[in-house]
Amino acid sequence: MSEQRGVCPFCAHVAAWRFSGVSVSLPPTGGDYEWAEVEASTGCPACAQPIAVRVRVDLDDYTVDRLISSPMPQTAEWRRYVAATINRHAANLVTVQVFAVAEDVATVQQALEKHGGEGHLSNLRRTVLELSQAGYREPNGAPLHASAQDAIHYDPLGLR
Numbered sequence: 071m072s073e074q075r076g077v078c079p080f081c082a083h084v085a086a087w088r089f090s091g092v093s094v095s096l097p098p099t100g101g102d103y104e105w106a107e108v109e110a111s112t113g114c115p116a117c118a119q120p121i122a123v124r125v126r127v128d129l130d131d132y133t134v135d136r137l138i139s140s141p142m143p144q145t146a147e148w149r150r151y152v153a154a155t156i157n158r159h160a161a162n163l164v165t166v167q168v169f170a171v172a173e174d175v176a177t178v179q180q181a182l183e184k185h186g187g188e189g190h191l192s193n194l195r196r197t198v199l200e201l202s203q204a205g206y207r208e209p210n211g212a213p214l215h216a217s218a219q220d221a222i223h224y225d226p227l228g229l230r
Protein backbone atom coordinates (compact mmCIF):
# COMPACT_ATOMS: atom_id res chain seq x y z
CA MET A 71 0.00 0.00 0.00
CA SER A 72 1.59 3.23 -1.06
CA GLU A 73 1.39 6.42 0.94
CA GLN A 74 1.76 9.98 -0.23
CA ARG A 75 1.73 13.16 1.82
CA GLY A 76 -1.14 15.56 1.32
CA VAL A 77 -2.90 18.51 2.98
CA CYS A 78 -6.35 17.85 4.45
CA PRO A 79 -8.88 20.27 2.88
CA PHE A 80 -10.89 20.29 6.09
CA CYS A 81 -8.33 20.70 8.91
CA ALA A 82 -5.03 21.40 7.06
CA HIS A 83 -3.29 18.47 8.75
CA VAL A 84 -0.38 17.24 6.62
CA ALA A 85 -0.11 13.46 6.68
CA ALA A 86 0.89 10.42 4.68
CA TRP A 87 -2.37 9.34 3.05
CA ARG A 88 -3.37 5.78 2.26
CA PHE A 89 -5.56 5.10 -0.73
CA SER A 90 -8.46 2.79 -1.29
CA GLY A 91 -11.02 2.42 -4.01
CA VAL A 92 -8.53 2.96 -6.79
CA SER A 93 -9.95 1.44 -9.93
CA VAL A 94 -8.44 1.78 -13.34
CA SER A 95 -10.32 1.38 -16.60
CA LEU A 96 -7.77 0.96 -19.33
CA PRO A 97 -7.95 2.98 -22.51
CA PRO A 98 -10.01 1.02 -25.10
CA THR A 99 -7.37 0.45 -27.76
CA GLY A 100 -3.74 0.90 -28.60
CA GLY A 101 -1.09 2.87 -26.85
CA ASP A 102 1.62 1.70 -24.57
CA TYR A 103 0.55 3.27 -21.31
CA GLU A 104 2.75 3.00 -18.26
CA TRP A 105 0.48 4.87 -15.88
CA ALA A 106 -2.95 6.42 -15.61
CA GLU A 107 -4.44 9.29 -13.62
CA VAL A 108 -7.52 8.24 -11.70
CA GLU A 109 -9.84 9.33 -8.90
CA ALA A 110 -9.27 7.74 -5.52
CA SER A 111 -10.38 8.24 -1.97
CA THR A 112 -8.48 8.63 1.25
CA GLY A 113 -9.19 9.76 4.79
CA CYS A 114 -7.55 12.34 7.02
CA PRO A 115 -5.93 10.64 10.04
CA ALA A 116 -6.49 13.80 12.10
CA CYS A 117 -10.14 14.71 11.46
CA ALA A 118 -11.31 11.44 9.81
CA GLN A 119 -13.03 13.27 6.94
CA PRO A 120 -13.10 11.42 3.60
CA ILE A 121 -11.10 13.16 0.86
CA ALA A 122 -11.51 12.68 -2.89
CA VAL A 123 -8.13 12.89 -4.60
CA ARG A 124 -6.46 12.32 -7.96
CA VAL A 125 -3.58 9.88 -8.10
CA ARG A 126 -1.25 8.41 -10.68
CA VAL A 127 -1.37 4.63 -10.86
CA ASP A 128 1.46 2.48 -12.16
CA LEU A 129 -0.12 0.12 -14.71
CA ASP A 130 2.50 -2.57 -14.09
CA ASP A 131 1.30 -3.37 -10.59
CA TYR A 132 -1.65 -0.98 -10.03
CA THR A 133 -0.01 0.75 -7.09
CA VAL A 134 -0.39 4.47 -6.50
CA ASP A 135 2.73 6.00 -7.96
CA ARG A 136 2.05 9.50 -6.69
CA LEU A 137 -0.54 11.95 -5.45
CA ILE A 138 -1.55 14.39 -8.19
CA SER A 139 -4.04 16.66 -6.47
CA SER A 140 -6.46 17.07 -3.58
CA PRO A 141 -9.29 19.55 -2.93
CA MET A 142 -8.62 23.21 -2.10
CA PRO A 143 -9.48 24.27 1.49
CA GLN A 144 -13.13 23.40 2.06
CA THR A 145 -13.66 25.53 5.15
CA ALA A 146 -12.69 29.02 6.30
CA GLU A 147 -11.08 27.33 9.32
CA TRP A 148 -7.60 27.29 7.93
CA ARG A 149 -5.01 29.40 6.19
CA ARG A 150 -1.48 28.26 5.43
CA TYR A 151 1.63 29.26 3.55
CA VAL A 152 3.07 27.08 0.79
CA ALA A 153 6.32 26.94 -1.13
CA ALA A 154 5.41 26.20 -4.71
CA THR A 155 6.28 26.45 -8.35
CA ILE A 156 3.91 28.60 -10.38
CA ASN A 157 3.69 27.73 -14.08
CA ARG A 158 2.12 30.42 -16.24
CA HIS A 159 1.31 28.44 -19.36
CA ALA A 160 -0.68 31.47 -20.57
CA ALA A 161 -2.31 34.55 -19.04
CA ASN A 162 -5.45 32.53 -18.36
CA LEU A 163 -3.84 29.15 -17.60
CA VAL A 164 -1.83 28.94 -14.41
CA THR A 165 -0.86 25.86 -12.40
CA VAL A 166 0.71 25.72 -8.95
CA GLN A 167 2.73 22.73 -7.68
CA VAL A 168 3.15 22.70 -3.92
CA PHE A 169 6.28 21.23 -2.34
CA ALA A 170 5.97 22.52 1.25
CA VAL A 171 3.23 23.79 3.53
CA ALA A 172 3.30 25.36 7.02
CA GLU A 173 1.40 27.64 9.36
CA ASP A 174 4.06 30.31 9.18
CA VAL A 175 5.94 32.05 6.39
CA ALA A 176 9.38 31.40 7.96
CA THR A 177 9.06 27.61 7.67
CA VAL A 178 8.05 27.61 4.00
CA GLN A 179 10.68 30.26 3.29
CA GLN A 180 13.26 27.79 4.66
CA ALA A 181 11.86 25.04 2.43
CA LEU A 182 12.08 27.42 -0.51
CA GLU A 183 15.74 28.22 0.26
CA LYS A 184 16.52 24.48 0.38
CA HIS A 185 15.18 24.22 -3.17
CA GLY A 186 17.26 27.05 -4.54
CA GLY A 187 15.27 29.99 -3.21
CA GLU A 188 13.03 32.42 -5.03
CA GLY A 189 13.55 31.79 -8.71
CA HIS A 190 12.25 32.64 -12.14
CA LEU A 191 12.88 30.75 -15.35
CA SER A 192 10.82 31.39 -18.47
CA ASN A 193 7.18 30.90 -17.41
CA LEU A 194 8.12 29.13 -14.15
CA ARG A 195 8.40 30.92 -10.82
CA ARG A 196 9.34 29.35 -7.49
CA THR A 197 7.94 31.31 -4.56
CA VAL A 198 5.88 31.46 -1.35
CA LEU A 199 2.08 31.81 -1.53
CA GLU A 200 -0.77 31.99 0.93
CA LEU A 201 -3.41 29.24 0.68
CA SER A 202 -6.94 29.52 2.08
CA GLN A 203 -10.52 28.99 1.06
CA ALA A 204 -10.07 32.16 -1.00
CA GLY A 205 -7.44 30.31 -3.04
CA TYR A 206 -3.79 31.09 -3.67
CA ARG A 207 -2.62 34.62 -3.01
CA GLU A 208 0.71 36.33 -3.47
CA PRO A 209 2.31 37.68 -0.27
CA ASN A 210 1.04 41.14 -1.32
CA GLY A 211 -2.54 39.81 -1.34
CA ALA A 212 -2.97 39.53 -5.10
CA PRO A 213 -4.94 36.38 -6.03
CA LEU A 214 -3.60 34.02 -8.69
CA HIS A 215 -5.68 33.47 -11.81
CA ALA A 216 -8.83 31.36 -11.28
CA SER A 217 -7.32 28.48 -13.28
CA ALA A 218 -4.78 27.97 -10.47
CA GLN A 219 -7.52 27.53 -7.87
CA ASP A 220 -9.12 24.23 -8.96
CA ALA A 221 -7.17 21.97 -6.62
CA ILE A 222 -3.98 21.58 -4.61
CA HIS A 223 -1.48 20.07 -7.04
CA TYR A 224 1.61 18.37 -5.65
CA ASP A 225 5.19 18.54 -6.72
CA PRO A 226 6.17 15.14 -8.19
CA LEU A 227 8.82 14.78 -5.49
CA GLY A 228 6.13 14.94 -2.84
CA LEU A 229 5.24 17.29 -0.05
CA ARG A 230 8.09 17.89 2.35
Ligand SMILES: [Zn+2]
Pocket residue numbers: 078079080081082083114115116117118119
Ligand atom coordinates in the same frame (compact mmCIF):
# COMPACT_ATOMS: atom_id res chain seq x y z
ZN1 LIG B 1 -8.32 16.61 8.43
